[in-house]
Amino acid sequence: MATTATTTGVPAVRRSSENLLLLAAALAGPVFLASAGIQMLTREGFDITRHPISQLSTGSLGWIQIVTFVLAGVGGLALAGGIRRTLTAGVGRRALPVLAGIFGAGMIAAGVFTMDPENGFPAGTPDGPVAQMSWHSVTHSAAAAVSFTALAIAAIVLAVRCARRRAVPAAVANGAAALVLLLPMSPEHMSIQIAVNGLVAFTWTTILALSLRRSA
Template sequence: MATTVATVPAVRRSSDRLLLAGSLAGPVFFASAVTQMLTREGYDITRHPISQLATGRLGWIQITTFVLAGLGGIALAIGLRRTLTEGTGRRVLPIFVGIFGAGLVAAGIFTMDPEYGFPVGTPDGPVAEMSWHSIAHSAAAAVAFTALAAAIVLTIRYVRRRAALPAVLNGLAALVLLMPMSPDHMSIQIAVNGLVAFTWTTVVALSPRRSNRSA
């Protein structure tokens, strides 16, 4: 009995660390991305998606950023699996969040093609034919954000009977992530999707930690 009692705080601390890692995924991702946007020659957010930062000599920085953010998403999924104790979607929600994290890791490993003049020296136009790793990158990103949108929809069902405002905000987040991409504004829309996605994961990661501390 004493061993069981002693184990509970240890499990709680472990879960808190996982949730903390999940909450940091978004801030770390955007701190890195924004720094690169401002410092890498030739980058233009209106023409180049964030993923294109993973190309060129300094591309390893964004590759690492994707992988770390993805691992943070996986940590969040495990933390949610341990801390969610009620709600119809409590078992499925961590799975979708875990798919989101794994998709980000894959999106980092498989880079998109240089195009539209970035990195500097690249022809100013689209690639004639997408490489296999660019196709894999696009597929991984699409799966990741679709899975997260599904997780948000599940969360709407979870909170709608408890509070109207969180349900509405979750609904707006899902709507943004599921909107079709506009070819003329794709890079901006991708950045907005990422901001919405990581804001959601950060808020969700911090909520169970507050509950744990008050318990």
């Protein structure tokens, strides 16, 4: 009796852990977008046409965005775990968890290492860019770049996987997401482009997590 209960219970426990991982991954995107959106509307002096979302990590209330980045990164790591447990065959079964893990780790690093105050934000900061970026600002930019590049490659891998399975709409959608994330940054509209990249990235992770959760 004990052996039967243990044997039959293992798949149930595994499914439960998969669901929890994918639920955490699915929630990370909405939490990030809601937190950043509310801060953009309420933080004094913030202007999305001049200030990237990452600058919300500066100032006395910067801890809110720092926590937001870290939670998003944890969601990315949860997505990596969920992918590893649910995609056990086919194209991307090895690459996708690694790429999602890099995305998650990059988001955590982007939260821990903050940008420099500049261009009049937070309120009271001199207008204009900093004369020289600090080491933690450089680290932040590098972590964010690696993170979003990894996610773009993951979208390409998933597009190939969908194409192999003749899921053409899904393949096109994944390819379009990758294209947006890989577009070169425009110096004139960089903050807007970063915001769009964030919207695309976290919409992609949420949809993928929900899709995997349904299939699981």
